[in-house]
Amino acid sequence: MNDIHNQTIAQRIDWLFDLARRHGETFRGPEAWLARERYLAEHPTAIGVLKCMDGRINIPVATHTPTGILMPFRNLGGIFDLGWPHLGEVLAHHVQRMTGTGHRVLFLITYHWSRGNPRRGCAGFNYDTAAAIAHTEEIRRQMEHIFGSGHGTVYPLVCGFETDEEALAIHGSDGTVLDLAGLNTADVATLEPRLAALLPDMPAQMRADLLPLLRGNLDHIAQVREQAARNERRLDIEHREWVICVGRGFDFLHTPNLALIIGPYSPDLADPLRKAAGIIKSNMEAGRIPNDGFLLLASVPYDEIGVDRARAEMKSRFLSRFAADVVSEEFPELAGRMTTRTAVLDWRSRNLELIGA
Numbered sequence: 001m002n003d004i005h006n007q008t009i010a011q012r013i014d015w016l017f018d019l020a021r022r023h024g025e026t027f028r029g030p031e032a033w034l035a036r037e038r039y040l041a042e043h044p045t046a047i048g049v050l051k052c053m054d055g056r057i058n059i060p061v062a063t064h065t066p067t068g069i070l071m072p073f074r075n076l077g078g079i080f081d082l083g084w085p086h087l088g089e090v091l092a093h094h095v096q097r098m099t100g101t102g103h104r105v106l107f108l109i110t111y112h113w114s115r116g117n118p119r120r121g122c123a124g125f126n127y128d129t130a131a132a133i134a135h136t137e138e139i140r141r142q143m144e145h146i147f148g149s150g151h152g153t154v155y156p157l158v159c160g161f162e163t164d165e166e167a168l169a170i171h172g173s174d175g176t177v178l179d180l181a182g183l184n185t186a187d188v189a190t191l192e193p194r195l196a197a198l199l200p201d202m203p204a205q206m207r208a209d210l211l212p213l214l215r216g217n218l219d220h221i222a223q224v225r226e227q228a229a230r231n232e233r234r235l236d237i238e239h240r241e242w243v244i245c246v247g248r249g250f251d252f253l254h255t256p257n258l259a260l261i262i263g264p265y266s267p268d269l270a271d272p273l274r275k276a277a278g279i280i281k282s283n284m285e286a287g288r289i290p291n292d293g294f295l296l297l298a299s300v301p302y303d304e305i306g307v308d309r310a311r312a313e314m315k316s317r318f319l320s321r322f323a324a325d326v327v328s329e330e331f332p333e334l335a336g337r338m339t340t341r342t343a344v345l346d347w348r349s350r351n352l353e354l355i356g357a
Helices: 009-028 030-042 059-063 085-100 129-147 185-198 204-229 270-285 307-330
Strands: 046-052 070-075 105-113 154-162 167-171 177-179 243-247 259-262 294-302 338-346 351-355
Touching (some): 070 085, 154 177, 167 204
Parallel strands (some): 243 259
16 A cells, blocks of 8 residues: 555556455445444444545454444535535435335434644645634534434434544533443443433443444554554545545545545535645655546445436536546646546445546
8 A cells, every 4th residue: 555656556446446346245244234234233223424535544454343334424624515406415315215115214414524634634624733623513403403403313422533553532411421432341341321421411222232343442442552562553634645536435445545435425526626635746746646637436326226226327427527527627837747547436335437538
């Protein structure tokens, strides 16, 4: 991984699609499928995660949760507004689909920061953690307006993620914060009463289904600290992104400083695209990545063949053309070094399928 940023653009693109292929093969494997089925049978709460595009924010790995359990919603800076028509539609559809099969829904509304260096925090909020927290609190209020404040079926939970040790920080309803970095594996037995005191309005089954994530995070923090003690953990600070992703279905890209992911949610997609292209340009000018090119990748997931897949193809082509036009208009000197790929993702198998422009 350390060498991939220095390869030619053709080599980097081949590497990226090989990464997507391997991710899909692992997801489709019988062991992974059985692990998901067993986990969902034991923990029926559907869990969604609203998070930044930053590759360090890998909640399944940080909580030792099987791949495919947590439903991701990713956007540049972790910035969302449920007033955005498409985002509101996607979230409402997800909730209706889950509750229609008898599941409650827990949303982790995340922000991230670095304890060791503020500049390793969220660039989307100019490294202002207080502003990031305020934004997540606003998302929580928006969810309560849409889905109700009684929290009997849908629970919006503000959750911090400290990227140095990959530790969760759970925000309680009274403003209290349970920072898992302050605990250790010996405190596992205390998690249940701590969580009950912190979130008294959360349904008992939902708390029981949140607990495995916290237990897994305590184990993960211990592993991260062991790596740091052996000098095996590198904290990437510099931007070295060479991919702009537009759409959804990029979970295989949980890698630091690789891609700038823009969810198809905001009615003003041009603004984050301009920001992403500006970062790519500055990366080239500073010599952090080769100046021979970058990748623009559009992807849209689909659930069913036929109409659903055809619609995904059309939407992905639109996003690809729109993004390429924004880059060409705003950064004409960069456009000549842009490679465009358009894809759809079979959500059931996590198979990324390239399609024509």
